[in-house]
Amino acid sequence: MNNLWKNIKKLSLFIIAVFIGFFLTTIQPFFKLLKNKKQIILLLVIIATIFVIVYNTLRLMLEIN
Missing domain, CATH: 1.20.5 (Single alpha-helices involved in coiled-coils or other helix-helix interfaces)
Structure with missing residues (x-):
């Protein structure tokens, strides 16, 4: 055992x-990607875009106003 x-x-x-x-x-x-300033900005924009898409999708799915 x-x-x-x-x-x-x-x-x-x-x-x-x-x-x-x-x-x-x-x-x-x-x-x-974080070694270059241009790539840092691009990465932040991509992360922000993904966050906004997920937020809006959940808001519409759950019918939260």
């Missing part, structure tokens, strides 16, 4: 490591 709990602990640590690795791999290209 003790071996079971060790395996469960190892599995949970593995899952956490996979999620952290996934997010770091996904976010890493954005840090490369």
